[in-house]
Amino acid sequence: AQSVTQLGSHVSVSEGALVLLRCNYSSSVPPYLFWYVQYPNQGLQLLLKYTSAATLVKGINGFEAEFKKSETSFHLTKPSAHMSDAAEYFCAVRSNTGNQFYFGTGTSLTVIP
């Protein structure tokens, strides 16, 4: 079975500061991992995905995430937060043998001017 845990339902950072959103996964097989962003009253937009290639994945809007098998983690980072980064972020896992996604509970990112 697959699952993801997002530590911290709310994260606040100052504009220009480092963004770190945590995600740990549980999977019995090598997983595919994703980060999505959701703005108010909108659907989900893919930020980046890990599909067993390079462990450091670069996504859109300056975000990146590193797959660490030893820590079963896939944390999302951005060196310098921008006001427009304020949104809800979801980590998701999908096994490489199935179609179903399992989403974390989400982390709300607030950027303080």
Next chain:
Amino acid sequence: GAVVSQHPSWVICKSGTSVKIECRSLDFQATTMFWYRQFPKQSLMLMATSNEGSKATYEQGVEKDKFLINHASLTLSTLTVTSAHPEDSSFYICSASRPANYGYTFGSGTRLTVV
């Protein structure tokens, strides 16, 4: 590429009426589409998986007769909330998978309010 259009973006209906939500893959053929429900400040919960030309597979606890899903073509899936009640008010999001694609494309969501 890989655009999913969901319509309507918001709808208000009276209790007891039915509402249909459409999910279209605009530039690819989606063999499988998924319907999610999201309550305020919560994550997405998978409701059902629909495969083109076959019956949808519902997750445990989701009423099949209340949430009717039709996937008649490779580009269109519909979710009909029948005899809607205020507790059905929620944000509904669809997603579509593309053959040989690892990721899934999500629609923009539908805000349903039942009064």
